[in-house]
Amino acid sequence: MGTTIRPRERDAILQALRAGVVPRVGQQHVQVGRAEEVKALLSDVHRIADGGSAFRLAIGEYGSGKTFFLNLVRSIAMERKLVTVHADLSPDRRLHATGGQARSLYAELMRNIATRAKPDGGAMGSIVERFITAALTEARETGTTPDAVIRTRLASLSELTGGYDFAEVIGAYWRGHDTGNEQLKSDAVRWLRGEFSTRTDARAALGVRTIVDDANFYDQLKLLARFVVMAGFGGLLVCLDEMVNLYKLANTQARNANYEQILRILNDSLQGTAAHLGFILGGTPDFLLDTRRGLYSYAALQSRLAENTYATGGLVDYSGPVLRLANLTPEDFYLLLTRLRHVFAGGDANAYLVPDDALTAFMTHCSSRIGDAYFRTPRTTIKEFVNLLAVLEQNPGTDWAPLVGTVNLVAESNPDLAPLAEEDGSARPYATDGSADRTEPGVGSNSASASSLEDDDLATFRL
Ligand SMILES: Nc1ncnc2c1ncn2[C@@H]1O[C@H](COP(=O)(O)OP(=O)(O)O)[C@@H](O)[C@H]1O
Numbered sequence: 196m197g198t199t200i201r202p203r204e205r206d207a208i209l210q211a212l213r214a215g216v217v218p219r220v221g222q223q224h225v226q227v228g229r230a231e232e233v234k235a236l237l238s239d240v241h242r243i244a245d246g247g248s249a250f251r252l253a254i255g256e257y258g259s260g261k262t263f264f265l266n267l268v269r270s271i272a273m274e275r276k277l278v279t280v281h282a283d284l285s286p287d288r289r290l291h292a293t294g295g296q297a298r299s300l301y302a303e304l305m306r307n308i309a310t311r312a313k314p315d316g317g318a319m320g321s322i323v324e325r326f327i328t329a330a331l332t333e334a335r336e337t338g339t340t341p342d343a344v345i346r347t348r349l350a351s352l353s354e355l356t357g358g359y360d361f362a363e364v365i366g367a368y369w370r371g372h373d374t375g376n377e378q379l380k381s382d383a384v385r386w387l388r389g390e391f392s393t394r395t396d397a398r399a400a401l402g403v404r405t406i407v408d409d410a411n412f413y414d415q416l417k418l419l420a421r422f423v424v425m426a427g428f429g430g431l432l433v434c435l436d437e438m439v440n441l442y443k444l445a446n447t448q449a450r451n452a453n454y455e456q457i458l459r460i461l462n463d464s465l466q467g468t469a470a471h472l473g474f475i476l477g478g479t480p481d482f483l484l485d486t487r488r489g490l491y492s493y494a495a496l497q498s499r500l501a502e503n504t505y506a507t508g509g510l511v512d513y514s515g516p517v518l519r520l521a522n523l524t525p526e527d528f529y530l531l532l533t534r535l536r537h538v539f540a541g542g543d544a545n546a547y548l549v550p551d552d553a554l555t556a557f558m559t560h561c562s563s564r565i566g567d568a569y570f571r572t573p574r575t576t577i578k579e580f581v582n583l584l585a586v587l588e589q590n591p592g593t594d595w596a597p598l599v600g601t602v603n604l605v606a607e608s609n610p611d612l613a614p615l616a617e618e619d620g621s622a623r624p625y626a627t628d629g630s631a632d633r634t635e636p637g638v639g640s641n642s643a644s645a646s647s648l649e650d651d652d653l654a655t656f657r658l
């Protein structure tokens with residue numbers, strides 16, 4: 196723990212935690228537990244880089260750390276030279292749709308496309324640029340023309356579903372590069388990002404007949420996985436969070452179509468036919484286990500995802516597609532508090548604002564207010580602890596002991612437990628504008644805004 200923490204990183208971590216969201220950088224400074232889970236995912240990352248595939252469902256209760264874990268896996272994957280994309284599902288973003296919601300999910304994934312050099316997303320342009328650079332290098336080394344090298348490389352894509360136009364678009368980027376046509380380059384990148392909404396526009400700009408749309412969502416991801424390898428990366432990791440939004444689809448037909456898409460992905464992964472491509476999906480136990488609307492309502496998925504019957508009563512199995520995230524323990528939580536104190540002090544043990552006693556006092560206080568939720572679903576408790584340190588920092592000489600007792604806590608409630616709309620059967624086909632099967636928009640979409648609005652945190656501390 197003797198590491199120093201850069202001020203910018205420190206501020207980013209603390210700001211996120213105070214807003215109730217998972218930090219996007221510097222997670223390793225606060226991470227506790229998850230050693231086995233990380234090991235399992237690390238082996239997936241290696242398999243993807245070796246040309247294989249991976250599929251995992253990270254299942255955990257509301258607030259148990261799914262989003263945190265997905266982010267952690269993402270940063271590990273980038274570290275190992277994979278390209279990552281990630282998005283939250285929502286009523287407007289799904290794996291399967293006919294009203295534009297799958298393209299919308301694709302576009303969101305592409306906005307967040309990230310590499311080690313561009314961990315904050317928006318990396319599509321630089322990935323294509325790397326592909327060109329790699330081709331130019333090969334052309335120089337082998338004494339061939341760049342055109343020939345690029346054509347050969349793209350030929351292997353053309354054999355895949357949708358690969359012809361994908362290759363055409365990369366070809367257009369190369370022409371733009373070669374002739375200094377910036378417009379052509381940016382149109383090609385826009386196409387790859389799923390930002391063309393009509394075929395007519397795509398045809399006018401790039402001469403291709405197709406666009407990324409609902410129907411080719413998954414094929415495009417498979418093509419992209421192959422392409423990033425040609426650009427010198429290990430493969431593609433797709434992280435999807437808030438899968439509970441599929442469970443919440445009221446229309447049975449729409450829900451099943453999405454589950455069927457998951458089945459395709461799972462089958463490809465089990466059969467090893469999706470090269471250099473991995474998926475990790477974050478969801479609650481309901482999303483998985485509910486036999487009426489969860490993945491288990493879809494017979495083919497239930498049989499493939501059935502958990503290892505030997506892994507009960509404390510025995511675990513990290514090799515199957517379902518990865519159960521255990522709840523954090525009080526010991527984990529104590530360690531987490533020491534980490535938060537350390538981060539707050541910028542990594543300087545001499546600058547700690549409170550002694551160890553304050554950590555245990557804080558835990559006792561939390562426990563008396565909200566029971567074991569304080570460590571099992573620690574979003575609020577983490578937030579309040581950081582707030583407490585903020586007050587102590589800004590009011591030097593203040594005694595921590597009386598302050599701990601004033602920390603106000605309410606147990607968090609899972610927004611997903613709100614009543615769901617009933618199934619509307621086939622009365623309104625889901626294939627219209629997507630509003631037919633929409634549940635309450637925004638609920639459970641894990642938005643930062645919801646919690647950051649109530650930002651008068653310090654109001655709970657009266658000095
Ligand atoms: N392994 C962990 N180490 C440290 N903090 C964690 C860990 N897992 C979760 N957290 C923190 O707990 C809170 C809830 O985690 P989150 O990932 O948002 O839960 P979920 O997505 O399952 O609802 C967040 O503040 C997060 O930063």
Ligand SMILES: [Mg+2]
Pocket residue numbers: 261262263436437641
């Ligand atoms: Mg989450």
